[in-house]
Amino acid sequence: MKIEVAHRVKRLPPYMLGRLKTLTYTKRKAGADVIDLNMGNPNDPTPPAIVEKLSEAAADLRNQRYSASAGVFNLRREVTRKYKRIWDVDLDPDKQVIATIGSKEGFSHMMLALLGAGDTAVVGDPAFQIHTYAVHLAGGNVIKVPLGNDEVFLERVEHVLNNLYPKPKVLILNYPHNPTAMCVDLEFWVKVVEMAKRHNVMVISDFAYGQTCFDGYQAPSFLQAPGAIDVGVEFTTMSKAYNMAGWRIGFCSGNPEMISALATVKGYYDYGIFQAVQIASIIAMREHDDDVKQQAQVYQQRRDVLVELCEKIGWQVDPPKATMFVWAKVSDEHLSKYDGDTIEFCLDMVDRAEVAMTPGGAFGDLGEGYVRIAMVENPQRIRQAFRQLDRVLNKGWKNCNQQS
Numbered sequence: 001m002k003i004e005v006a007h008r009v010k011r012l013p014p015y016m017l018g019r020l021k022t023l024t025y026t027k028r029k030a031g032a033d034v035i036d037l038n039m040g041n042p043n044d045p046t047p048p049a050i051v052e053k054l055s056e057a058a059a060d061l062r063n064q065r066y067s068a069s070a071g072v073f074n075l076r077r078e079v080t081r082k083y084k085r086i087w088d089v090d091l092d093p094d095k096q097v098i099a100t101i102g103s104k105e106g107f108s109h110m111m112l113a114l115l116g117a118g119d120t121a122v123v124g125d126p127a128f129q130i131h132t133y134a135v136h137l138a139g140g141n142v143i144k145v146p147l148g149n150d151e152v153f154l155e156r157v158e159h160v161l162n163n164l165y166p167k168p169k170v171l172i173l174n175y176p177h178n179p180t181a182m183c184v185d186l187e188f189w190v191k192v193v194e195m196a197k198r199h200n201v202m203v204i205s206d207f208a209y210g211q212t213c214f215d216g217y218q219a220p221s222f223l224q225a226p227g228a229i230d231v232g233v234e235f236t237t238m239s240k241a242y243n244m245a246g247w248r249i250g251f252c253s254g255n256p257e258m259i260s261a262l263a264t265v266k267g268y269y270d271y272g273i274f275q276a277v278q279i280a281s282i283i284a285m286r287e288h289d290d291d292v293k294q295q296a297q298v299y300q301q302r303r304d305v306l307v308e309l310c311e312k313i314g315w316q317v318d319p320p321k322a323t324m325f326v327w328a329k330v331s332d333e334h335l336s337k338y339d340g341d342t343i344e345f346c347l348d349m350v351d352r353a354e355v356a357m358t359p360g361g362a363f364g365d366l367g368e369g370y371v372r373i374a375m376v377e378n379p380q381r382i383r384q385a386f387r388q389l390d391r392v393l394n395k396g397w398k399n400c401n402q403q404s
Helices: 017-029 048-058 073-087 102-114 130-137 151-163 186-199 256-269 275-287 289-313 332-338 342-353 379-393
Strands: 097-100 120-125 141-146 170-174 202-206 232-237 250-254 325-329 370-374
Touching: 017 342, 048 275, 073 097, 073 250, 073 275, 097 102, 097 256, 102 130, 102 202, 102 232, 102 250, 102 256, 120 130, 120 151, 130 141, 130 170, 141 151, 151 186, 170 186, 186 202, 232 256, 250 256, 289 325, 289 379, 332 342, 342 370, 342 379
Parallel strands: 120 141, 120 170, 170 202, 202 232
Antiparallel strands: 097 250, 232 250, 325 370
């Protein structure tokens, strides 16, 4: 019997990171100590008080049943309190907030709620993979625009909105940005809202790294811009700032009609997040602002080490103001034997240097020439990774053995 998969699966772009993950797993299974700086998977512990609340709530029989698909009211109310406290945004917990099984699930189901065959979404290039894959899975088309954070980028987006027919339905934006760590100010969001209203286009803001900021920078929320709730929604997550990636809980906040559409889709797919996780998340948001700030300082220290070492090895880096990634331009010398292909370069670094990084090409054509390095290891481990890279690439570290 021939198995025929759906067209939506066939039209997905190749998942280029699969080979990298397979090679990393194979090397580790054979006993190699591969230093994995590939995935933005926090390795620091969830604050103990949050874990204790989870354990306590899990033992309560009332929490062992199905939960509400949209999230319990107290959780949604806590999201609104957090938005008010940090970004001075007023939200209605009943109509303008929904809990999601991590922001990735929520984003994917939002695409199902908003897009169908023939519909188009505008996305920056390079882009986090789900921002394009979810559109394809929903049957829509993606128009990529060279990424930016300024007036020039907005003009490029507006050119697409003015000249493409049918007009795109959705504009997907992600600041602080994954993978490039690019950031914006509030005035950027004000201009996005004005443009969205002129063109009747919905805005999706992925704000996963909104609290992982450095050097005094505070990332603005899209929802802070006047009129933002009229045109779009924002996704946030507990994964990064609270070290709760495996807990799989996030939120979508903003336009009530878009929230309602997402709730309708989710109502058919799931019975909500384990209620004990929701209760622990309430405590996290209510009582652990200081832990979030301390975690950002941990990433800032790792960022400083990574930037220093990238420069010593000959890679160009703009020190990021946010996220848990460094976006490094690999030297032409190091990429020349791979014909500029960062995927082949990263595969070889796993094999020969036993260091895993994410190839920029996996995020789009304009990511070629770069690698994304996750700040998920301590400074000593990061230094070890760069000693191993240097032995393969430069055959001996110039100054990188020196601790700073």
